[in-house]
Amino acid sequence: MGRVKNLLGWVVTALLLVCVVAWYFTRDTGSNRITAKKLAETSRSLSTDRRLLQSARQMASVADTTDEQALAAEALRLADHELDQAFASALREAAATTPPATSAPQRALTDRIAQLKKRVAVEQARIAKLTQDAAAKGSGDNGVELAKAQLALEEDELEDAQQDLARQGGDQHATLERALQEHEQAQHEAAQPTKTPVAGPTATISAQIGSWLSLGDRQGQLEAAREQAGNNAAKLGREHDTLEKLITNKPVADAGAAAATGDASGTNEDDTEEEDPAAMLARLRHLSDQRKTLAELDKRIQDSQQLADVYKRWNALVETRQRGVLHLLLGSLAAVLGILIAVILIDRGIHRAFVRLADHKRLHQMRVVATIGVQFIGALLILLIIFGPPNQMTTIIGLATAGLTVALKDFIVAFFGWFALMGRNGLRVGDWVEINGVSGEVIEIGLIRTVLLEMGNWATTGHPTGRRVAFVNSFAIEGHYFNFSTAGQWLWDELQVTLPAAGDPYQTAQQIRQAVERVTETDATAAQQDWERVTKPYGMRLFSAKPAVDLRPGIGGLNLIVRYITRAPQRSEVKSRLFEAIVGLLHKPAGTSAS
Structure with a gap:
């Protein structure tokens, strides 16, 4: 049994060391601060510092009273106004300065945007001239509708190119405009501050395990959502490229552009004149719709990419929380193992301490009481660490306790x-x-x-x-x-002797009493002292431990009843010695005194 206890102690100690080491390596390494720093850098990369608004929202989430909520609303209004001013300044600076392209695709898109802007300006001037000529001559359409369709096509192509450049990170102005729209939409949806949801308590092992498993499931869901957003962005990108190639390879677009601008390099003038203006207008409008589709695809791609990035950062945050919960769980397990080791050590100390006691009669009971008490306290502490204090379902616990009380009444x-x-x-x-x-x-x-x-x-x-x-x-x-x-296990015992009718019974009774006093003198003195010590606190009268002799008439003589004090374990031995002394006294010759 001792070897089993020693083995159990070593196993618990080893587990405790493992938990302590794991607890140390899962401590907070600053992941939350790194995540916050990355978010701040992202905000600063857009030339807009949103920390004031984030702080105002955080403080508004903890406002409880009416006065605090009023101040929180004022703080949100001021922070939002400051951010609007920051967006305005950033947009003005982005419009005034054009950052250099950092890659070949960005340079190609920049050149294309510049060309498209020139073409849009030319189309606008041409439409104005055609409109003036038609008004002066009083004629009909005179190609105005066709020119407007061509202008819409050029504008859609310009917007598509700008969205492509923004998707590649080369158009800061478009990025800022998009961020401003998202901010205004978020402000419109969040009209009043709401309470930030607070995570459930994780002070107990059961709650920590549940939280750890829940965060693990959430990580899987976030990873699946991130993959879904990334796949959607890739699918939309393929659709965008396919549609862009289709539009680029269409000769109708070049023919229409050349016809609208009067550029002879695009197509022959005879072929253009033979083209039906209505059909040309329909085709240009169809191309315009396709260009709008390209621009919408660009926006959807950016949304999907940003959504995937949000899910990625969210997953990193959940991973940090899961690491923190694991750290708490290891600390709780270490506490449980520490309690087990303490119980084992205290149990051994109690065993060694009680072995040295002189009173072995109550040794076993006292050791059992102490051991059970220590084990009960240890089990109670472990249950508190695992499940926590009972603060819910008090009614059910009360009914269960009442039922157990009735069922286990005898126990x-x-x-x-x-x-x-x-x-x-x-x-x-x-x-x-x-x-x-x-x-x-x-x-x-x-x-x-x-x-x-x-x-x-x-x-x-x-x-x-x-x-x-x-x-x-x-x-x-x-x-x-x-x-x-009693303290010395004293009890009154008695014996009965029949005295013959012949002779002096009183003298014989006196001699027997003296013999009994001699045999029980030591026990009587000790019993007298024990009884005085026991009865003294209660104020009771003193007892006499001297033997008592009574004579009663009986058949064939007198019955002598002798009562004396003796120890319970020595009762039979004392009675045997008394009978020997009385028999020896009765068989002495008459007139002989007791020695």
Whole structure:
């Protein structure tokens, strides 16, 4: 058994060391601060510092009273106004300065945008001239509608090119405009500050395990959402490229552009004149719709890419939280293992301390009480760490407790009866007692039962019968018992002698009394002192431990009844010595005095 306990102690110690090491390596390494720094850098890269608005929103989320909410609303208004001014300044600076292209695709898009802007300006001037000519001549359409369709096509192509450049990060002005639109939309949706959801408590092991598993599931969902957004962006990119190639390869676009601008390099003039203006207008409008589709695809691609980036940062935040929960869980497990080690060490200390005690009668019971107390406290602490204090479902717990109380009434009464038996006026191992008519020596006092080694009736020799009798400890509360043992296990015993009618019975009785006093003198003195010590706090009268002799008439002579004090374990031995002395006294010749 000792080897098993030692092995258990070493295993628990090793687990504790593992938990402590893992707890150290899962501590906070500043991931949250790094994430916040990245977010701040992202905001500064857009030339707009949003930290004031973020701080105002954070403070508004904790405002409880009406006055605090009013101040929070004022702070949000001022922070929002400051951010609007920052956006205005950033847009003005972006429009005034054109950042150099950093890659070949960006340079190509920049050149294309410049050309498209020139073509748009030319188309606008041409439409104005055609409109003036038509008004002066009083003629009809005169190609105005065709020119307007061509202008719409050029503008859509310009917007598509600008969206392509913004998607590649080369158009800061477009990026700022998009961020401003998102900010205005968010401000419109969040009209009033709302409370920030607070994560559930993770102070207990059960809550920590649940939180850790929940965060793991959330990570999987976020990763799936990020992959979905990325796949959607890739799919939209392929659709954009396919549509752009289709539009680029259409000769109708070049023909229409050349016809609208009068550029002979695009197509032959004879072919253009043969083209139906209505059909040309329809084709130009169709191309314009396709250009708008390209611009919308660019916006959707940017939305999907930003959504994937949001999910990525969200996943990193959840991973940080999961690491923190794991850190708390390892700390709680280390605390549980520490409690187990403390219980094992205290148990060993109790065992060694009680081995050194001189009073071995109550050694076992006291050691059991101390061990059970330490184990109960340790189990209670571990349960508190695992499940926490009971602060919910009090009604259900109360009903369950009431039901268990009724069902386990006998066991509960027996358990509290054990406390009564272990008290100052209770029982000890070795006491001679009578419980429910059964007399014997106490050999075990358990939490639920008390075991006696049955003895014969007190009128007999009092030798053990060899039977073990167990009683539920409820007798200490609901019933009664007799304890024939004081501090020294004293009890009154008696013997009866028949004196012959011949002779002087009074003299014989006096001699027998003197003989009994000589044999029991030591026990009587010790019993007198024990009784005085026990009864003194209660103010009771003193008892005499001297033997008492009574003469009663009987058949064939006088019956002499002698009562004397003796120790319970020595009862039979003392009675045997008294009978020997009395028989020797009765067989002496008449006139001989007792020596």
